[in-house]
Amino acid sequence: MNSERPAPELDPDANPASVARAIILRQLTNSPKSRQQLAQKLAERNVPAGVAEAVLNRFEEVKLIDDAEFAQLWVRSRAQNKALARGALRRELAGKGIAPELAEEALAQLSDEDEAGSAEALVRRKLRTSMNLADRAEREKYTRRWVAMLARKGYSPSAAFAVVDRLIDEQVDGESPE
Structure with a gap:
């Protein structure tokens, strides 16, 4: 420092x-x-x-230091405020010295649906109706960008591609991204 x-x-x-x-x-x-x-x-x-x-x-x-409670609070806060996935949260907890078993207990409070919803919300914020996602080059460019964004947040590549592809398909098919 x-x-x-x-x-x-x-x-x-x-x-x-x-x-x-x-x-x-x-x-x-x-x-x-x-x-x-x-x-x-x-x-x-x-x-x-x-x-x-x-x-x-x-x-x-005297319970003023409790790594299990800290891990629970950390996961809830970072998942909600930063939309981080389990992978990123696991790394953060390890960096803070939280034992792997305590980290897994804390991460169990996040469901697959919660994680998918967060990923979807992140991508929806980036979607614009003015984007021409029917154009192959544009679609590939934004797919790369959005999958990379999700990867930085700890989402698995398969989950990231699934969310991005589905939302781009919705946009191209004329469904509202909102």
Whole structure:
């Protein structure tokens, strides 16, 4: 991130456990965090590993840190607000240190229908009645663009092509894209 500024040293007179608790509470005030994210923050602030582990364990005991709940919230939020598919969400959760079994439990709340509906909504926003999708070159150009957009959002190629082809066919057949 900012490699020019060294990590702040702990005040030699400060109680490392108190500093760790304050850092964690400040982080959790902003937004939910996974245990790994909080451990990284503590490491950045040079909190001794043993102290960090003990404080993180205590926060888990009192349920202020709960990776399962974090994963559930993350999946709901990102699927709804960013229209991300399971593949992208799985990668994001892994990057946040969520165990694969917890990630799969959280991802189970998304149905295939939810995912297909999100993909369809994304493509419908891009469709314009002024597009000449009956022209083969135009159709291929927009198919590539929209499938790539869906792939960046984590949709499988087969699902992306199915949605894009169906919506283009609807547009060409004169059905309303809205």
